[in-house]
Amino acid sequence: MEKRKSSHDAPFNFWSGVLFGLGLVAFIDEAVFHQLLHWHHFYDKSTTNIGLISDGLFHAFSWFATVVSLFMLADLWRRKVWNGKRWIGAAFLGAGVFQLYDGLIQHKLMRLHQIRYVEDVFYYDVVWNVLAGCMIIIGLVLVLLKKAPKKGKEGEA
């Protein structure tokens, strides 16, 4: 089957990756920290109302993002226009941004729940957010790196 390109392939790759990264982090958060380790609590008495709303919206959005990004990926493969580096970079970016939002805004500012209920939660917070920062940097490098040899052939995402 021949490649069926479209001018939207670059942003399509990018957004598919971002949504997948976001959904994956949310899934790992739920599966590992809530269900397996029981570090996170389902509900924390100090949760603010805005925290509850933010968590609900992000939780719903992450379910949707995971599913829609995989359908987008299937579509990219079918048309043979998948750009692996851009997609994986975008996935790192989406994962990092969501984890940073979760770590700084949801855990700290909105006090949704803490990473773990121990005395020195500060160290957990540092590791959590530094990891998020690393993912953002890796993501940015991968997404921007791809563009150099192609001489700006693709559209801006």
Place this chain on the structure above:
Amino acid sequence: MHIHDMGTGLESFLALLCYAFPLGLIGSYLIAVYWSNQKYKKWPVTRIAFWIIGVFSVFLGVMGPIAEKAHASFQAHMLTHLLLGMLGPLLLVLAAPVTLLLRNVSVENGRLISKLLRSFYVQWITHPLMTIFLNAGGLWLLYTTNLYSAMHSFIWLFVVVHIHVFLAGYVFTLSMIYIEPTPHRTSFRLRAIALIAAMAAHGILSKWIYANPPAGVDAMDAQQGGMLMYYGGDMIDLIIVILLCYQQFRSNRQAVGNSVYSPALGNEVRE
């Protein structure tokens, strides 16, 4: 339900009616399938299965062992609502009863039904924004006011609430996935946003219930019920998300190679 208070004659008649109704629904569907198969392409067996399991889900939500337990246990009550308001409606929509009905009626009646489907009322009641309002709004009203405890004192209120839960779940599913004839279609973007909003409202409410038990429910029971609502709701909503995306991407297949993707997906792509 306190049917026992109403005297034995009425009680046994109502009980009979309760069991005859679901069996009648399944029976008439099977007869319609039989008639339809004589004239048209064979009706999918999966749809028959969806209909039978769907009818059972709905009726397990209002009668039988789980519904009996639901008077005393909030967790069991939540399970009945998942069956009656989410799983049952989803399966019934997937069974496409309106399509089946249209295959079996005369041309005049078919015109009448499709005129009804095209009416303003149906457009209004199956609009995603309306259905999330009916669905989430109804649930918030039920669990954040004293409606929940009042429902157990007045049988008519109990009946009205449960009919609402079912119908709201049904029109919500109808507004999200297009299996039946749907004259008033809305964009994928609008349905995606509405579905995310509905899932969020459901999740937020279940955590709210976890922290603030409805009147007359003890804390432990409310916590278990809230978690069941949260995870159970997620599972069924996930199926709706997958079906919605599947339909969208299948409909795109014919149009690959042009710019149909981005506007339909709403992924913020600009020219």
